[in-house]
Structures are given as C-alpha cells and as structure tokens.
Amino acid sequence: MSAIADVYPELGLRITEGSLELRGLTDDDLAALGALAQRGVHPPEEMPFYHPWTDAPTEQIPLGMAQYHWGRRAGFSPAAWSLDLGVWVDGELVGSQGFGTTDYLVMRTGETGSWLGIEHQGRGIGTRMRRAMCAFLFDHLDAVEITSGAFCDNPASIAVSHKVGYVDNGITRKKRRENEVAEHLSLRLTPDALVRGDPIEVTGLEPLRRVIGLD
Numbered sequence: 662m663s664a665i666a667d668v669y670p671e672l673g674l675r676i677t678e679g680s681l682e683l684r685g686l687t688d689d690d691l692a693a694l695g696a697l698a699q700r701g702v703h704p705p706e707e708m709p710f711y712h713p714w715t716d717a718p719t720e721q722i723p724l725g726m727a728q729y730h731w732g733r734r735a736g737f738s739p740a741a742w743s744l745d746l747g748v749w750v751d752g753e754l755v756g757s758q759g760f761g762t763t764d765y766l767v768m769r770t771g772e773t774g775s776w777l778g779i780e781h782q783g784r785g786i787g788t789r790m791r792r793a794m795c796a797f798l799f800d801h802l803d804a805v806e807i808t809s810g811a812f813c814d815n816p817a818s819i820a821v822s823h824k825v826g827y828v829d830n831g832i833t834r835k836k837r838r839e840n841e842v843a844e845h846l847s848l849r850l851t852p853d854a855l856v857r858g859d860p861i862e863v864t865g866l867e868p869l870r871r872v873i874g875l876d
C-alpha cells in the first residue's frame with residue numbers, strides 16, 4: 662500500500678536524540694503547530710523573522726502556518742528544496758527546525774531556521790535541535806557548509822549558533838517590518854567546527870536521499 666511518506670519522504674523522516682525528536686509534520690501536526698504559535702513565539706515588540714508572520718492577527722496564524730508549509734512542499738525539487746520538521750520533546754510538540762537550499766547537488770550548503778513556542782524557550786532545546794539537524798545534514802546528507810542568520814538584536818539565536826560552532830560571517834542591513842531596517846548577522850558552520858550533542862538516530866533516510874538526487 663502506498664503512503665504519503667512514500668510520495669513525500671520528509672513525512673517519513675525521523676531524527677531522534679534522546680527525548681528530542683525531529684520529524685515531518687502531518688496536516689494535523691500543522692494545526693497543532695499553528696496553535697502553539699498562537700500562544701506566542703516572541704514578545705510583540707520584537708521581530709526575529711525576515712517575513713513578519715507573527716505580526717498577523719492571532720486567529721489567522723494557524724492557516725498561515727499551514728499555507729507556509731504546504732507552499733514549501735509544493736515547490737520541492739532537487740534544484741530547490743527544504744526540510745521543515747516539527748520538534749517534539751518527550752512527545753510534546755514544541756516548535757520547528759528548518760533547512761532550505763538551492764542547487765544542493767553542486768553547492769552542498771543551505772540555511773537553517775528555527776523557532777520554539779515561547780514557553781519552551783531558554784531550556785537548551787534550541788541548541789539540541791540545531792545540533793541534531795546539523796549532525797544530520799553533515800553525516801547523512803553530505804553537506805559541506807551550513808549557514809544561518811539572525812538580526813543583531815536576537816541574542817538567543819546568535820548564542821545558539823555560536824554554541825553549535827557557527828562563526829560570524831558579516832553584518833548587513835536588512836528590511837524587517839514595513840519601514841524598518843535592522844542589522845543582520847550571517848553565520849557559517851563547517852563540519853569540523855560542529856559542536857556535537859548526544860548522538861542522533863535517523864530513520865527514513867534513503868527515500869529522502871533519492872528524491873533530492875543524492876543516490
């Protein structure tokens with residue numbers, strides 16, 4: 662019998678590190694992720710995201726969340742793809758860890774991005790999930806570089822990047838909200854610099870490698 666995970670391998674991918682699990686989000690998981698985001702991701706006066714999706718009226722956040730994930734899936738191809746995984750700790754959905762890339766077969770690089778529900782922040786989960794994703798990309802998807810970026814007024818995100826081993830790669834000015842500009846720090850991680858967490862276990866790898874053209 663065919664399952665959607667056979668068609669879209671992100672949905673069969675599972676990366677575990679102890680009590681932490683990263684895996685593809687079902688449509689019902691997307692509804693739960695939207696509800697988590699509705700409860701808050703950051704104080705309203707801050708804006709950590711390039712696209713200010715958390716500024717939307719609260720009642721519109723779950724649909725916007727689902728549409729974002731469906732849009733990324735709709736555009737999936739070996740030339741441009743992303744992994745947008747849910748993050749669970751002890752079985753509770755706490756946030757999302759992503760990776761996006763273009764021309765991966767040539768470039769072997771891409772950008773990580775992540776968020777946690779506000780009630781789950783500041784307890785080391787952000788560091789664990791980024792370490793797990795980076796170990797997965799280097800060890801199982803043959804990446805040679807991973808980039809990230811954060812506005813300079815986002816110390817938690819920058820601290821996580823540094824703890825994982827990323828090094829600073831330049832400051833630029835970026836548009837944030839309408840009529841707002843903010844300084845932005847680019848970061849870069851190479852395999853030898855990765856500060857690893859506990860070992861990860863991966864299931865569902867081979868179909869993903871095939872669909873992105875690695876095998």
Ligand SMILES: CC(C)(COP(=O)(O)OP(=O)(O)OC[C@H]1O[C@@H](n2cnc3c(N)ncnc32)[C@H](O)[C@@H]1OP(=O)(O)O)[C@@H](O)C(=O)NCCC(=O)NCCS
Pocket residue numbers: 702703709710774775776777778781782783784785786787788789810811812815816817818820821824
């Ligand atoms: C960024 C984010 C994913 C990090 O996850 P987290 O679980 O909160 O991070 P951790 O607890 O693993 O680590 C946070 C680190 O930031 C540090 N930190 C937090 N606030 C800080 C501040 N104001 N100044 C200096 N350091 C700070 C913490 O001390 C900690 O470092 P330490 O363990 O060395 O003490 C999470 O905070 C989040 O979702 N924020 C809102 C969305 C967001 O900013 N996404 C990233 C967009 S680029």
